[in-house]
Amino acid sequence: MTDFHSMAKVSVGQILGLVEAVDEVGGVADAATISREVEMDVDRLGPILVAAEFLGLVTVEDGDIRITELSRKLLTAGVRERKRIVREIIDDLPAFRLVMEMARSSSTPLGRQEVVQALSDRVGSHQAEDVFNALVYWGRYAELVRYDSESEQLTVRVAQT
Amino acid sequence: MGDAQPLLQVKDVSKSYFDQGKEFKILDLIRFELAERDFVCLVGPSGCGKSTLLRIIVGLDTPTSGQVLFEGHPIRADNPQVAMVFQSFALFPWLTVAQNVELGLEALHEDPAKRRTVAKKFIDAVGLTGFENAYPRELSGGMKQRVGIARALTIEPLLLCMDEPFSSLDALTAQNLRDEILQLWSNPDLPPEAVLMVTHSIEEAVYLADRVIVLSSRPGRMVAELEIDLPRPRNRKDPEFYGWVDEIYSLIV
């Protein structure tokens, strides 16, 4: 769950853009080359790389970034298929499992505070907010959760496909 | 022979601004056509009149001389067959994603249930399902521009016009959205039929377009109209790709 907090500041579009850039230079490259190719300094690229590795879309070994089979599938997929692939990767993550369990054993929508508190117990309070934000962003994208920022209520949703 | 008629005809469009009796020519005799299935990019240096030309093409501005015809008729700003996406997203911060998208439909459908159904379809098409009740402040730049695109698509336009839609996004996000625009354009079940996009990025134009129209610096004149015959998906590292970029670059500088 600790790695998951790094995904709070990264978007799906950035990860796909990164994977495509590595693919275009032949499927493998070092971080400096990629940084040049995508016009992003290594500091900003770092979290995107970590997130892509976390999702199993690239491997990083001896400084070389290499795309995986899963990346190739993702690159050729349409919008809905991409969501399905990402959903399969993330619905098994501990943060999602925790929230799913909480939602199942609660008859009312989960409040933000309640979830952040539960996350704090696992990852510490300084990371809990980031994990919560990652959960909301990726959960919305993968159509696993619904979040209302006005009422600060989180619900689990039944995805369409 | 209605089928043979081009979707869009830009006929000798010129535009000048006048200040204290002095004429400032912005655009000079722009002439081109766009057919169904076309993806055309307009490139040129900053200030050469690209935005002005696009505004004239969608009927938001009038030419000093010349005319723009859509399906053979003079263009009007309220033509539901033509939609526009701006660089600046143009979202209302107090409305949710779904409400911002539905806004595109107020003039078209009185029935709110119908508006909701149509908006849902295009929210889904741009990958925003799951974010329906999010507010713009909760979205990244790429997601915001997806809202702008979904809103433009709700009117099911034949022609989608875009003015530097990706220029405020980071390079990774921009590339991802380029791919998604290509997916929408090539999907026969979804609008648009044709795309006309303004960009100052030559690389972006070569990545996206079937045809690139190159404008000179002010006043904007047509320097070249080039068919980019590279197969898709295009690879930006391909030497042939770079050949096109270099060629257009040499035309502009």
Ligand SMILES: Nc1ncnc2c1ncn2[C@@H]1O[C@H](COP(=O)(O)OP(=O)(O)O)[C@@H](O)[C@H]1O
């Ligand atoms: N309302 C206006 N009055 C006078 N000049 C204008 C007006 N709008 C645009 N211009 C000028 O027209 C030129 C072209 O502008 P624009 O179409 O925005 O160029 P581009 O989009 O290619 O950067 C610029 O030099 C700009 O200063």
Ligand SMILES: [Mg+2]
């Ligand atoms: Mg402009």
